[in-house]
Amino acid sequence: GENVEQHPSTLSVQEGDSAVIKCTYSDSASNYFPWYKQELGKRPQLIIDIRSNVGEKKDQRIAVTLNKTAKHFSLHITETQPEDSAVYFCAASISPALIFGKGTTLSVSS
């Protein structure tokens, strides 16, 4: 079945720096790749997603890139702020489920 690997597991950056989180997936049938942000004790919140007919998508400080040939996708956060601190999960769809990575704990220090 589908397997999603996510790296790094923890990431510490200074406020204003960029953060990059990378994921790889195994099933070439996956065609939808959302990213969720989860604060402690809260629900996962969708922050950006990309579909397989697109290579890159940007929304203000957040961007996602997808390389279907290599089966990997990445989240880029620019100009990080302390409120970006949270656990970030990538996921790949394999009908009907989302298969999640194990998460990256991002800490942004001011």
Place this chain on the structure above:
Amino acid sequence: NAGVMQNPRHLVRRRGQEARLRCSPMKGHSHVYWYRQLPEEGLKFMVYLQKENIIDESGMPKERFSAEFPKEGPSILRIQQVVRGDSAAYFCASSRLPGGSQETQYFGPGTRLLVL
């Protein structure tokens, strides 16, 4: 614009008791998914339901776990004879279109189950 609702938010059970978790999808959504999250882990798919139908339960343990989504009322995830290993956060998600159609899944706040 009410999001996905789950209750209870916290549930404490003793070993051997039953746990019943409820999920009301977003308005206009008729597709419901249940996921389990162990501490320090990602979410693991359990089951996908449409109204009155279980579509995919490939991620759900064969014993003690069951799910339903009746014509009226919330979706329910039931865990019978709970064991300590069932302690986890259980999240429900919903979507407007069927799972697998590149459709966004929106998550509820979760039920945190603690088995003593």
